[in-house]
Amino acid sequence: MSSVLPLSGSLRNQLAVTLIGGAAILAVLLFFVVRAYAAQVAQQGQDSILVASAASILDAAVIRNGQIEIDFPYSAFSILNTPEDDRVFYAIHRDGTLLSGYQNLPQPHIQPQDTKTIVTERFRDETLRLIRISRVLVGENLRTEVFVTVAQTQDALSVTLNTISRTVALFGLGFFVLSALLSFWATSKTIDQLTRLTTSITRRGPQDLTPVDKPVPVEMVPLVTSLNTLMGRLDQSLKRSEDFIAEAAHRVRTPLATVRAYAEATLQRVSREENRQALRSMVHAIDESSRAAGQLLDHAMITFRADHIDLQEIDLVEQVREMVRNLSPIADMRDVTFDLKTDSDVSIAGDPILLQNAMRNIIDNALKYAPNDSVISITVQTGETISITFQDQGPGFPATQIGDLTKRFARGSNANGIIGSGLGLTIAQEVATAHGGTLELSNKPEGGACVTFTF
Amino acid sequence: MRYFYLLATVIFGLLASPIMAVDWEDQRVFSGASPSRVLRILSSTDTAFFEPIIESYLQDDPTVTVEYFVSSTSDLDTIFRQTPKAFDVVISSAMDLQFKLTNDGYAMKVANLPHPDWAQWQQSLFAFTTEPAAIVINKNAFSAQPIPQSRQDLILALRARPDFFRERIGTYDVRKSGVGYLFATQDARLSETYWRLMEVMGSLQARLYCCSGDMIDDLESGKIAVAYNVLGSYAAARAKTSKTLEIILPSDFPTTMMRTALISRAAQNPEKAKNFLRHLLTIQAGGAYENALTLPSLMSRQDPNGQSTIDLTPALMTYLDDLKRATFIQEWSNAIIQN
Structure with a gap:
């Protein structure tokens, strides 16, 4: 009982580490996935505003008297206003020549099957989100393609992304903390069942070998069943040996008494000192045996009564x-x-x-x-x-x-x-x-x- | 070759200095008590309005000599784009041009200035006044008539006495004046009334001016009877001494601009420029140096009369677009120049 069992780690720690580790991985995964998704959505927001801006400029393009006029609305640029005061660049080209706007603004190629292209470019020491769209204008004896490029810095976007990152990080952290708490609770709840069984067995008296009859979780039934079987066998074998001792002592005592009576009687009859001495020794040995048998009986009785003590x-x-x-x-x-x-x-x-x-x-x-x-x-x-x-x-x-x-x-x-x-x-x-x-x-x-x- | 060109530009920029070459409207040097540095301010604001501001600044920091150059708003834009190194601070009433300078990267960021968000852009362009465009009249011309309170009233008044007003109306020549162009485009954006007014003014052979000052001079002398879209602040200053002027803020819709300042990204004296900017914003916020407050202070965006200010947003760049500008000037010319 007192010998130290070799340990193979702690079930509680294994369970807690697995659950919390899983929660941590999930939280980190959650952070990156949600942030990436949010970044994509935010970028789509900026892109669609840029598209709207460029489209409203391009829509205003008309050929009048052989000249291109683009009387684009005030809203074309006012919708590009952001809380972070993002800079705005634009350029209007006709067949490769600049009509108005910023010179040297990158002009990414538009794929033939597309009507627009969206890229991220460097321009004047700034990273720009840049959109370029085109439209073919047809007038009298004139067919020309007009390109509108609108670009915007990404300060507001990065502020939005930072806010999102912070929110998502907090969310992830909250998720992790909750999961960790849940893991601890689940772990202790599980281990609790084991602890309760251990306690109920430890608290028993040394002679108590009755089976465990408290309800146990399904997973522990095999363990408890084996334990009960083991205890049953132990109990039975203990009882059997006590019974055996008592029975044996009882069977021995009666013949011993008879033998002693004969020995006493013989002792009265013999007169030779060496014979008497031998008989006395015999009586002494018989006494000892009968006493031992008595005590064995006592012991068996005590073992039985101690099991069912009647206070x-x-x-x-x-x-x-x-x-x-x-x-x-x-x-x-x-x-x-x-x-x-x-x-x-x-x-x-x-x-x-x-x-x-x-x-x-x-x-x-x-x-x-x-x-x-x-x-x-x-x-x-x-x-x-x-x-x-x-x-x-x-x-x-x-x-x-x-x-x-x-x-x-x-x-x-x-x-x-x-x-x-x-x-x-x-x-x-x-x-x-x-x-x-x-x-x-x-x-x-x-x-x-x-x-x-x-x- | 490229370096030679660069060098030549720099030398030209610093020595041959276009400052000398330009025909300034005004040019003043204010010396502190013990000047060791020069702060060059390029401005469209008449010197008289800035004198008290500069003087109070020099009291705080006597180590500076302030050179103050005045030009029209559109010249100012051209000069500064050519020689951004030659100036430390740029002040103009043409919000759109100033905005574009900032957007184009000519302005230096000044972080952490306690300035309201709506009155700054990119922490580089700072608005420091709120000034309406006004109709200013010579009262003598309306001694027997009701004084017009809106653009519509003005149209009716002009139509009622065409012979009286012929060649006696003034407004900005939007081809020459940046702030005039800003007022005109904002008016045109908000209401068709503007075009009708221009038609009427054109039919009466309106006189065109480069600057508010000249317009007010002629108004005071009686050469013209009505001036449209004059800077209210200039007129108010003159009205203090002249009893003949009356300033009308159009009741239909007012056009209100904000005078803005920026620090050149190539400024030779950025620290002094920042100090000056801080000083300017403090005064205009209505804090210290009350005596120096000769310009209207910066008012909250929406004053009780519902005056709305032209916003500092990228939309200001709309009418600066070459195509848009050409179209607008064409339309404007068609309306007002009817010889």
């Missing part, structure tokens, strides 16, 4: 007193006395059977390791947290193993010759965990082991 209001002090009362006969046999210090009435929410089991295992341990004629003190403390401390005057826990003693079947290195299965502290630990508490092992400086059960 009820109980009086902790009364529980402890009862336990001390029950164990007093055994303690008396070894001249061990209990010293119980409690406040009156400490009530907690807990499972009485689990708690008794845990306490019995802890006190059992203490009794096993306590020297004859010693005191086991039991203190119930209330305060910020409620805890019970069990303290004996025995050899204490081996300092190097103190962290591992609550593991299944772990026994202290000083346990030689003492009956035990290595499950007592494991059971106490699991009960503590099931109650949302902790079990803490320590050694007293003045000697003796100390077990603190905190709720």
Whole structure:
């Protein structure tokens, strides 16, 4: 669980970068496309005004008495007025000779199939938009072509383009910002689903292997289904092994009791010391086995109850007193006395059977390791947290193993010759965990082991 | 060869200086207290109107000597086009010619002058007065008759006493005067009445003048009784001293022009020219130097009487077109010269 998984980048970052990058590219694309289009439209605007101007000049051309007269309207030039005061140039040619207007104004060639040509030219240090149109005039014995060229600088156009560029840039930026915000929202919304699933699984107790039943998005169904299947299998295999242990212990205990009874009976009958010794050893071993079987049963029961813990209001002090009362006969046999210090009435929410089991295992341990004629003190403390401390005057826990003693079947290195299965502290630990508490092992400086059960 | 030609032009432009060759209407030199530079102003405005403006400018900047050359509007255009280097500031009442000078690139850009948009073009051509074209009469000629208030009235008045007015009407010779041509074309553009008036004036052998000043002189002396399209500002100045003159702004439609100034792109003294221009615009905007305000100030585009000003737009170039000009002069001549 605590091992660090190798990372392959962040899903959130990948998603956000892709979306925002896409938005940025789109915004830039938008800027260039719209600007190019707007520039084209603006240029068409200028062009059509130039065409109108030139056309109104050309329309005024007439042949009178063999002479060309062009009495063009005032509007021909007044429509060319712009806010940026663009300069205007024009020229009127007849078959290549200048009739009036500006000399040297470029005269782009008009394609035969066209009636006009529009170009951008340099003239007098200015960039001009220049239009040239022509018309054939027919008079008596006269056929002549008149060309009108009208040109205008592009200051107003470039101001318009700048305005457009600025507007479009702002628009693009706005689009980008909105898209970015949307991307962040979409990303976090997506990742949120994953986070919620993670949280709901993380929050579970260590024994909770029930399937996830909250609704999940379609895309996550395969993941959650596999997870549920995995947990189901795990749960089943755990239960099976617990059942197996309990069943095995149960099956072992009954024959062991029979064997022990026979051994006891035989011990009464034999008189040879070596035979009696062998039988005593046999009884001792049978006791140990039967105790281990009992504890395995206990453990299996605890695992089951911890999964479905049934909390009820109980009086902790009364529980402890009862336990001390029950164990007093055994303690008396070894001249061990209990010293119980409690406040009156400490009530907690807990499972009485689990708690008794845990306490019995802890006190059992203490009794096993306590020297004859010693005191086991039991203190119930209330305060910020409620805890019970069990303290004996025995050899204490081996300092190097103190962290591992609550593991299944772990026994202290000083346990030689003492009956035990290595499950007592494991059971106490699991009960503590099931109650949302902790079990803490320590050694007293003045000697003796100390077990603190905190709720 | 090309360089030689260029060199010759430059030398001719600077030394042989056409300034000397031209027969100026007036030519004055105003010296500051400690002159080190010369500012040459080419103008169509009579010196009397500019004297106070120049004097007040020289008070602010005594390091300048101002040479002030006066010529008619059309001569001014010709002279300046030939020698743009010889002048720093060009001032004229012929808006169209000034506009074309600017469009043709003879003017220098003066950026960031606080001047209204409608009164400038290309940040190069700056209008600084608003002056109507007026009908000016000698009151003695109308002692018993109602004074005409419009062109139509004038036509009727002239027709009523043809013998009285024969050879006693004056107007600009549009062939010689740039501002006269501007007034005439604008009148013709706006109303057919103009042509009828010209017909009537032609039938009465109208006298043709090069300049407003001459017309007002003859009017004052009684040589003529009516002058049409006289610069209102000149007439107003003269009317202060002469009781016989009356100025009529035609009520049918007034033609109002703006006197404009530009700085030559080839100016020898562009900084001083800009200073002078700033000074001129400040005075004419009705700010400081109230005493120097001898010309009408620049008024907003549309005054309460509905007087509309000729706009500074490319349309001003319409009647400067050779073909248009030839056609117009032909028509005008046909109308007014009926010998």
